[in-house]
Amino acid sequence: MIVEPPRRPAAFRLDRVRVTDDPDAALRPSDQPVVLTEPEDEPVPVVLPKLRRRMRWSDVLFSALGVLVSLGIGLAIDRLIRDLFDRADWLGWIAVGAAALAAVAVAAISIREIAGLMRLRRINRIRDDAEAASRRDDRKAARAVVRDLADLYGERPETAKGRSNLAGHADEIIDGRDLIGLAERELLANFDTAAKSLVLASAKRVTVVTAISPRAAVDVLFVLVSALRLIRQLGQLYGGRPGTLGFMRLARLVVGHLAVTGGMAAGDSLVQQVLGHGLAARLSARLGEGVINGILTARVGIAAIEVCRPLPFQSEKPPAMADFMAELARINPGKGRPTDE
Amino acid sequence: MNLSSLADEARLAFTTLGDRATDIVNPTVRLGVTGLARAGKTVFITALVHNLVHGGRLPVFRAYATGRVTGARLEPQPDDDVPRFDYEDHVRALVEERIWPESTRQISELRLSIAYESASFLRQRLGSGTLNLDIVDYPGEWLLDLPLLAKDYAAWSREAIALARRPGRPPAAAAFLARAETVDPAAAEDETVARELAALFTDYLRACRADEHALSTLPPGRFLMPGDLDGSPALTFCPLPGEVADPPAGSLGRMMARRYEAYKSVVVKPFFRDHFARLDRQIVLVDALNALNAGPAAVADLSTAMTEILGSYRPGATSWLGSLFTRRIDRILIGATKADHLHHADHDRLECILGHLLAPAIGRAEEAGARVEIAALASVRATREGVVTAGTQKLPSIIGTPLAGEFFEGETFDGRTEIAFFPGDLPRNPGETLEGVDSNSRRTSPLRFVRFRPPALERTAEGMKLSLPHIRLDRALEFLIGDRLA
Numbered sequence: 079m080i081v082e083p084p085r086r087p088a089a090f091r092l093d094r095v096r097v098t099d100d101p102d103a104a105l106r107p108s109d110q111p112v113v114l115t116e117p118e119d120e121p122v123p124v125v126l127p128k129l130r131r132r133m134r135w136s137d138v139l140f141s142a143l144g145v146l147v148s149l150g151i152g153l154a155i156d157r158l159i160r161d162l163f164d165r166a167d168w169l170g171w172i173a174v175g176a177a178a179l180a181a182v183a184v185a186a187i188s189i190r191e192i193a194g195l196m197r198l199r200r201i202n203r204i205r206d207d208a209e210a211a212s213r214r215d216d217r218k219a220a221r222a223v224v225r226d227l228a229d230l231y232g233e234r235p236e237t238a239k240g241r242s243n244l245a246g247h248a249d250e251i252i253d254g255r256d257l258i259g260l261a262e263r264e265l266l267a268n269f270d271t272a273a274k275s276l277v278l279a280s281a282k283r284v285t286v287v288t289a290i291s292p293r294a295a296v297d298v299l300f301v302l303v304s305a306l307r308l309i310r311q312l313g314q315l316y317g318g319r320p321g322t323l324g325f326m327r328l329a330r331l332v333v334g335h336l337a338v339t340g341g342m343a344a345g346d347s348l349v350q351q352v353l354g355h356g357l358a359a360r361l362s363a364r365l366g367e368g369v370i371n372g373i374l375t376a377r378v379g380i381a382a383i384e385v386c387r388p389l390p391f392q393s394e395k396p397p398a399m400a401d402f403m404a405e406l407a408r409i410n411p412g413k414g415r416p417t418d419e
Numbered sequence: 420m421n422l423s424s425l426a427d428e429a430r431l432a433f434t435t436l437g438d439r440a441t442d443i444v445n446p447t448v449r450l451g452v453t454g455l456a457r458a459g460k461t462v463f464i465t466a467l468v469h470n471l472v473h474g475g476r477l478p479v480f481r482a483y484a485t486g487r488v489t490g491a492r493l494e495p496q497p498d499d500d501v502p503r504f505d506y507e508d509h510v511r512a513l514v515e516e517r518i519w520p521e522s523t524r525q526i527s528e529l530r531l532s533i534a535y536e537s538a539s540f541l542r543q544r545l546g547s548g549t550l551n552l553d554i555v556d557y558p559g560e561w562l563l564d565l566p567l568l569a570k571d572y573a574a575w576s577r578e579a580i581a582l583a584r585r586p587g588r589p590p591a592a593a594a595f596l597a598r599a600e601t602v603d604p605a606a607a608e609d610e611t612v613a614r615e616l617a618a619l620f621t622d623y624l625r626a627c628r629a630d631e632h633a634l635s636t637l638p639p640g641r642f643l644m645p646g647d648l649d650g651s652p653a654l655t656f657c658p659l660p661g662e663v664a665d666p667p668a669g670s671l672g673r674m675m676a677r678r679y680e681a682y683k684s685v686v687v688k689p690f691f692r693d694h695f696a697r698l699d700r701q702i703v704l705v706d707a708l709n710a711l712n713a714g715p716a717a718v719a720d721l722s723t724a725m726t727e728i729l730g731s732y733r734p735g736a737t738s739w740l741g742s743l744f745t746r747r748i749d750r751i752l753i754g755a756t757k758a759d760h761l762h763h764a765d766h767d768r769l770e771c772i773l774g775h776l777l778a779p780a781i782g783r784a785e786e787a788g789a790r791v792e793i794a795a796l797a798s799v800r801a802t803r804e805g806v807v808t809a810g811t812q813k814l815p816s817i818i819g820t821p822l823a824g825e826f827f828e829g830e831t832f833d834g835r836t837e838i839a840f841f842p843g844d845l846p847r848n849p850g851e852t853l854e855g856v857d858s859n860s861r862r863t864s865p866l867r868f869v870r871f872r873p874p875a876l877e878r879t880a881e882g883m884k885l886s887l888p889h890i891r892l893d894r895a896l897e898f899l900i901g902d903r904l905a
Contacts, residue, residue: 087843087867088814089827090807097805097818097839217763247478249803251763251890256479263485393481 194321198328200230201317201388208389212255220254224261227388231265234318240264259393266389269315273387274397276315277379280308281372281402289368301371305378312379316386328385335381369406376402427688431696435746438697447497447551448903449697451748454704455559455724456628456643459756459798461520463704464554465509466798466887467896468493468531475886477893482904484893488535496530497553501694504529504556513799513887517873524644526557526694535904542905550903555694559703560640563724564687565695565731567638572663572676579638579658583623587716591626595619596660604663604672613655613674617642620657641686653681696733700899702752703728704796707773708760708868711845711852718852722776725753729780734789751784751791752898753777758890759797760868761842762804762815766795768845775849792898797890801871807839814841819871827869834872842868 155177163170204226211219224244231237243264252260284304288297306329313320313328320328380397441447454460470477471491477483496503504527509520531552537543567575580599583592598619602612621642628643641654648654656678659671666672705725710717734748755769770793774781781791802819816839821827823834832838843866846852877885 085812085814085841085844086865087827088807088809088841089830089869090809090816090839090841092818092837092839095839096808097816098808243478247476250476250478250888251758251766252479253891253894256894260478260484263481 190319191321191323194319194324195327197230197317198313198320198324200226201386204230204388205390208258212258212390212392215254217252217254217257220257223389224257227261227265230317230388236268237265240268255392258389262389262391262393266316266387267394269387270383270394270397273312273315273379273383274401276308276311277376277383277397278402278405280304280379281376281406284375285368285372285406287368288371289364297367297371301375305375308375308379309382312382312386316383316388328382331385332378332382335385336377372406373399373403376406427692431692432745434697438746444547445551446547446549446903447553448900449553449555449699450899451695451698451701452554452556452704453559453562453701453728454754454756455706455721457522457709458559458704458706460523460556460558460704461509462513463702463754463756463796463798463892464504464529464556465506465513465520466889466892467554468506468529469510470886470889470892471531471533471896473886475889477896479891479893480896481901482535482538483896487538488533488904490534491531494530494532494551496528498528501526501528501555503527504554513873514876517875519873523556523558525646526555526561526690528556529554533904538905550900552900555698557690557694558640558644559724559728560638560643561687561690562640562695562728562731563638564640565691566727567683568687568691572679575638575679576658576663576675580660583658589623589626589629591619591623595623595657599657600660602659602671604659604661604666604675605670608669608671608674612671613657613678616657616659617655639682639686641682648686652678653685656682695731697746698748699746700750700752701732701748702754702895702899704754704756705773706757707755707769707776708757711772711866712868715853718776722853725777726780729753729777729784732784732789734784734787734791747787747789749789750899751789752895753781753791753793754796754895755793756796756798757868758795759800759802759819760817760871761795761845762817763890764815765845768847768849769795772845772849772852776852790898794891794894794898796892796895798887798892799873800888800890801874805839807841816841817871819874822870822872825869827867832869840869842866 159170159173159177162173204223207219207226208223210216211223228241228244231241241264244261247260284301287300291297291300309329309332310320310325313325376399380399383397384391438447452460452464468491469475471483471488472493482488493506502525506529512518512520531554533550533552534548535550536548537546570578580596582588583596595616599616602616624642641648645654656675659675663672663676666676703725705721707718707721710721729751732748732751733746734751753773755773758766758769761769773793777793781793784791802817805816805818807814807816818837818839820834820837821832821840823832825832827840845866874888876887
């Protein structure tokens with residue numbers, strides 16, 4: 079790294095020099111933030127030898143078929159419109175209008191899907207940056223993260239107060255880690271509360287429905303649908319509109335996260351898990367099944383929160399199974415009724 | 420280190436037990452605030468109380484920022500024999516006259532009662548909902564006396580003489596040494612000689628403190644702040660060169676040794692027993708910039724002094740049962756004050772330099788189980804930041820009004836004009852601050868710090884004065900008492 083020689087002290091009269099306000103403008107390349115913590119104990123990433131990707135005939139086949147099908151659809155529409163013009167002009171014009179409308183809709187949908195995917199990527203990037211900034215206690219990076227986050231929530235009126243509070247602290251000198259914690263508290267605390275109640279409501283609903291449903295197939299279907307719906311709701315809550323493709327990506331991330339964490343949220347103990355549904359199962363096999371399904375949904379919810387949230391849990395307490403267990407085990411028909419919208 | 424006798428320990432244990440009993444109904448934290456002269460103790464306490472009482476901006480102080488702290492007010496202090504910290508006068512000086520308040524001359528105390536609601540269910544139901552914060556302010560020089568408890572006169576005398584002979588000591592040291600060398604410790608005791616020597620010794624200590632030397636290691640501390648002991652025999656002694664290990668009875672050396680012991684038992688021990696050993700949390704303020712300004716000798720000296728100060732604490736975590744009888748300081752914050760005299764890009768380096776200088780002491784405290792943190796603070800932020808474009812360079816500068824009489828490169832400031840000031844780059848490598856410490860020459864340091872006036876407070880539309888601005892005061896509070904307000 080190049081280290082410039084230290085600069086000499088100097089004093090200026092304010093009326094003779096130009097003073098700008100940007101704190102980062104004066105940073106020189108060698109003014110990297112000094113890291114006080116010990117060398118990072120990150121594991122060195124293992125680089126796998128890249129598999130040589132061969133041309134796969136199946137890819138060719140599907141691409142070719144795709145092109146054929148698109149051409150076919152195009153041809154069919156073209157033929158249809160021609161036929162309609164042959165029959166009567168006004169029918170033809172209606173068909174042209176409908177086709178144009180469909181084209182516009184396709185374009186709009188693709189734009190929205192792409193925007194949704196980009197939003198998702200943006201959230202992931204913010205989270206990675208935030209993690210790095212708070213690990214190194216890097217003030218500059220943390221400021222950038224907070225700016226990004228405020229942009230992300232720029233169109234959410236419920237974050238207006240948090241954003242204005244954060245902007246009010248912009249002139250103060252706050253360290254990287256503290257700044258991330260502050261942003262977490264100001265912008266995400268409300269979302270966290272809402273997310274927890276979403277998860278709880280969903281888990282309760284699953285518990286009750288499984289406990290009274292007549293067939294196993296209904297259980298499975300209901301759990302699946304509820305879990306997917308929960309993921310979608312959480313995605314909407316933290317990141318706005320994820321879109322269909324975005325939602326599928328999100329669902330895949332959640333499943334991946336579940337696989338990595340083994341479904342155990344931080345702060346859970348095995349004893350608690352065993353005791354929790356062991357007790358319920360004693361009371362009634364049906365109820366036990368319900369509780370197990372509820373727990374499953376809650377785990378999906380926790381994983382989804384961790385995937386959707388644009389900042390890592392640092393100053394706030396991450397949701398743990400224990401938060402939901404007590405409520406689930408206390409299920410009775412009166413209390414178990416879903417409380418959401 | 421055997422700092423106190425068995426009887427003292429027993430007495431301490433009983434006091435602690437009594438305090439713990441009071442704690443059940445009236446939770447109390449004793450926060451020690453110390454630092455060497457002009458480190459900013461008074462300003463720190465004033466700013467802390469002012470911000471808590473007047474609803475300051477403390478975003479990082481969690482309990483306060485989330486609205487769980489419902490109020491804070493000053494209350495009568497528990498110890499009747501300790502002077503009260505003169506909060507009102509200091510606030511007036513800071514806010515209305517815009518001068519820095521007078522410095523700490525002696526120990527003082529202030530009780531701040533913080534009303535809060537705990538976030539945990541149990542504590543909210545069972546706790547009293549108030550936390551008494553007893554702020555004990557005492558000069559850091561007194562701490563330098565604590566190691567004396569473990570030293571006898573001969574050892575101390577040898578060390579003090581060696582210190583006075585170091586390069587970089589002011590001319591007053593030579594004057595004292597020249598006179599002291601004409602004296603024979605074995606000669607008959609003589610009050611006139613003792614007084615003359617003590618006066619010379621005090622002059623030497625005082626000269627060390629002056630700005631251009633900015634030295635810190637100056638025990639015995641009470642010589643510079645005698646208070647009501649001025650002129651008493653306990654303050655009329657000095658180190659003697661030569662062999663003083665076993666002087667004959669009735670000799671000058673014996674008299675000095677006796678007075679040294681008296682100093683220990685009259686001055687040092689009561690302070691240790693009544694105040695120092697009863698602290699829960701501690702903040703040590705350090706004015707590293709002043710030392711950096713004065714050169715490597717001052718930095719090395721500051722490092723020695725701070726290491727001794729930190730060495731005198733009894734840090735460490737205690738078990739639940741043990742804490743009934745013993746107090747240990749479990750959190751120590753080292754605050755590098757006057758951080759507003761630097762652009763924030765250099766704050767990390769300032770923290771780094773302190774961490775480097777104090778590494779052994781911090782390691783020892785952490786080993787004992789205490790948490791130690793370093794933070795660059797400004798209890799009252801006197802400047803704002805801006806980037807000055809001068810020629811091709813962009814300089815990260817600070818903007819403020821220098822104190823009247825401060826000077827820089829031939830220009831003396833009048834205390835009214837605002838200037839932009841670039842103090843120079845702090846060294847990247849903290850070891851550089853000590854380079855050239857053994858040579859007598861002053862380093863051609865490209866660092867210069869100018870002192871600024873306290874800020875003019877803005878008023879809101881209703882004419883209310885806003886709270887005092889600060890840097891990382893909230894972080895300091897979070898570290899020191901945040902867990903007690905959980």
